Structure formats: structure tokens, C-alpha cells
Amino acid sequence: MSPNISRRTVLKGAAGLAAAPLLGFTGTPRRGPVPADPFTLGVASGDPSPDGAVIWTRLAPRPLADDGLGGMPARTVEVQWEIAADEAFTRPLQRGHAVAAPEDAHSVHVELAGLPTAGEYFYRFRAEGYLSPVGRTRTTPAPDALNATLTMCAASCSNYQHGWFTAYRRLAEEHPDVVVHLGDYLYEYAASGERVRDHAGPETVTLAHYRQRHAQYRTDPDLQAAHAAAPWLVVFDDHELADNWAGDIPKTPDAGFPARRAAALQAYYENMPLRASAKARNGGMRLYRLVEWGALATFHMLDTRQYRSDQACGDRYRSDCAERFDPHRTLLGTDQQRWLLDGFAQSRARWDLLAQQVFFAPLELAAGPARGANLDAWDGYVAERDRVIAGIADSAVRNGVVLTGDVHAHWAAEIRRHPEDPLSAPVATELVTTSITSGGDGSDTRADVEAILPENPHIRYFSNRRGYLRATLTPDELRADFRTVPFVTRPGGPVTTGASFVIPDRLPQLL
Ligand SMILES: [Fe+2]
Known part of the structure; x- marks a missing residue:
């Protein structure tokens, strides 16, 4: 119950x-x-x-x-x-x-x-x-406790206009110990008038707009049920402010962007169950943080928006962009990257979970509208990704698992020591949760993805349905269940498991 x-x-x-x-x-x-x-x-x-x-x-x-x-x-x-x-x-x-x-x-x-x-x-x-x-709510186990089981659900991308929040309702019914929200909790857009449900108000720009938008989302009974079911660990992605923003740079020129960013971050703090240490100040907020679940799991909550370099090559999908290999490009910013690598070095957890936003594994689509690499994701920040992978592989981290949202589909991937080399050793895994609603009902196949899977053996699963990720962690293994709902454009509907994988302790593979 x-x-x-x-x-x-x-x-x-x-x-x-x-x-x-x-x-x-x-x-x-x-x-x-x-x-x-x-x-x-x-x-x-x-x-x-x-x-x-x-x-x-x-x-x-x-x-x-x-x-x-x-x-x-x-x-x-x-x-x-x-x-x-x-x-x-x-x-x-x-x-x-x-x-x-x-x-x-x-x-x-x-x-x-x-x-x-x-x-x-x-x-x-x-x-x-x-x-x-x-x-x-829950308190976590004592710092040295390793005997517990942790049930976690991860969610992202809940566009109110694209559908009913049935997946949040089903997530609540799972009774997880903790919910990790990986961003795109809400969307900034004005009402389109042709979707399942309409946003109230214009595109969010002012503090009043963002407060109103958060309130509208929070009136949804399925979302309320998910919040009431368990403590949440939240990080934002881009749409809590505006599409594909990077640091203090908007995707499209906007002289009012500093004030807009400050408004969005203030409203985010006001509406999320965050500690006062995250309270927005001077137009920014300290969102990256550690949350420890005894000695079983450490969540490295990452902020890949506030400190990042501008988007490489000025385009979201490209296959011919040398700029993305520039060693100075960063998603995390200098301070957060050092903090993350220090956290790896000091880890005592059985499982180190990187809760973050954008696709981590290499992925280049050969066809379709999103052709090439996604330069808004880690593929646009290759040198920094190499440093994070080295940090996992060469540190005290025993089991590194990247948790990702953003892309509105379930994916599972193995991360290799040299991610472009399929023969190098696997050192971590990535579990990407699909959207709660964004993209609508979805489909059983997507031709652009099917085309690349044979050449990308590190990608182990893809599903273009809506839902969330459920993971059960013990000292011996992490079991991941990719939960999907059959539709979101109508209310209700059951949840089923599209695929399950086991990651054994000390074996960074998806079995
Ligand atoms: Fe999204």
C-alpha cells in the first residue's frame, strides 16, 4: 500500500x-x-x-x-x-x-x-x-552499514503537455526507498494548444512564471503521489530553465538571460525538497552534492548545466565537430570535476552512482533527424569524459554506475576504459531512464537506433517507451528493471518490465 x-x-x-x-x-x-x-x-x-x-x-x-x-x-x-x-x-x-x-x-x-x-x-x-x-520518508542506514537492500527508482523528463503522469503513479506504487530525479522535471514552453494537456501561462521567463509552472505540475495527483511515497534526490537539466542552456549562455541570444536563470533557480529551490545549502544565491545554486546510503551506495549528484562550456560547434547533432575533443571543454566545471574525482578517491561505498543528466556512453546515430553525435551530451565533452572514466577506473570506486535522463528512451550501456575502443576493458555501466511523458506514447522500434546497434556492442538495450528505472542494490549485485507504460496520451495503464539486467559486484557488465 x-x-x-x-x-x-x-x-x-x-x-x-x-x-x-x-x-x-x-x-x-x-x-x-x-x-x-x-x-x-x-x-x-x-x-x-x-x-x-x-x-x-x-x-x-x-x-x-x-x-x-x-x-x-x-x-x-x-x-x-x-x-x-x-x-x-x-x-x-x-x-x-x-x-x-x-x-x-x-x-x-x-x-x-x-x-x-x-x-x-x-x-x-x-x-x-x-x-x-x-x-x-526515510533516514539512511548508519555510515558503516552494508547489510541493507536499497530499492531506488529513477525518473526524468515529465512534460505535462505530452501526457498523463501514470508512470509517476506506478513509481509511487513500487514503494522505493528513494527516488532520483535526473532533470527536465518541468518544461518552459507556452501552451501549444494541441497536446494532451496545456501548460498554464506563457513560456516561463520571470520568477512569477516559473513559480506558476512549478505549482501547475505539483497539482498533478500522480506526481504528488510519487513525492509522498519516498524521499527524492533531485538535480535539474535544461528545461527547468530553458532548452539546452549552458552555464550563463542561452541557446538563443537573450539579453535577459542572467535574470531568467536566477528566477528559474530560485523557483527550483522553492519547489524542491532541497537543503538550505542549495538555496539560490547571486544567480546560482550549489546543487552538486553527495548522498550516502550507508556503506552500500553513494549518490554523486551532478550538475551538468551551471558550469558547462558553450555547446561545441553550435549545433546539437553533428558528426564532424573537432571542437568536441578540446581538452578545455567542460560539463562539470573545474571545481565540480575536482570534487567528483576527490569523491571517487575517498569512496568507501559498494556502489558509486553518478546521478546526472546527459548521455554518457559514446553514441552516434547514422540516420534520422538526430544524425551524428549529441553535442549537448558527453559526446560533446570527450576529454572530460575520459578524465571521469579514468577517475572511476583508477580510484577506490568498486562499482561505478552512471544514471542518466534527458533522451526520452531507456538505454543500457557498458562504459569501456577507452570508450571508443570496443576491445578495451569495461569499467562502469550506464543506465538511462526514459521519460515520464516527454515524446508521447512512444513506439516499439526506432529505425535510426536499430541501424546502429550492431556496430555498438557497448549498447545493450534500447526502448522507446515511457516509464522509469527501478534498481535494487545489495552488496552482491545491482538489478535494473526498465519499467514501461503502454501509453501516456490517455490516463491509466499498467506498468511492465521491458528488460532486466544484473550488474554483479566487481563486474562492470550488464548480464
Ligand atoms: Fe527532456
């Missing part, structure tokens, strides 16, 4: 609330009462530690308000939070209160501490007489 999303309970008298003045969808927030149930965006948790996690909510009685402020009055609101050992809250463990402020779009990030390790906990919030849905 997934964490039961308790029906919101109105604790105050309904008559008193009905008499409260309602704010219009576009009205300027005023001081005054919260006009309706503010818990329309659900709850979330993230970045667990041995004794805590972040729990999150955001108050928004009118989630689609054009000013991005969710229909909240322009004042701070006290929010109580509660942690219990059981879903009915008969065994309460901790209580406290936080302040939701207009300058943070009335978001609340509470960093819990003092909870027992490797535990399952339930949390909820209360504000202005309203009670939030219930979320489930």
Missing part, C-alpha cells in the same frame, strides 16, 4: 472560511486570511541522512495564480510540522514549526535531525487550520 494520501481535513469551521474574501486568480495578494485549503501542491521530502531528511510543502490555495504566489496573502504564515513512526500518527516522534514567507513563495523546507537511522517515517503539515496530505 502506498503512503495513503489522507484526504485533506478542514479543521476550522467551514462557515467561517466561506465568509473569508476570496482572491482572484490574477489579483494582487493582500494581507488577510488564507482563502482556501493551501495544501494543493502536496508534500515532499528529500536528501535523507542517517538521522533526518528535508520535508517540504508550499502553500498555494490558488495554485495557478498568474503572479506565481499561489493566492496567498502577502504575509508570513506559521506552519506546524509533525513526524510519526506510523501513518495514522498514533506514535508521534517530533513536532515543530516553520515560517512560510512570501519571498519564498510560501514554501517550507524543514531539515529534520535526531531520528533513528534506517527508519521509515511519516510527516504532515498544518497551517491556518488546514491539514496537509501525509508523506512517507
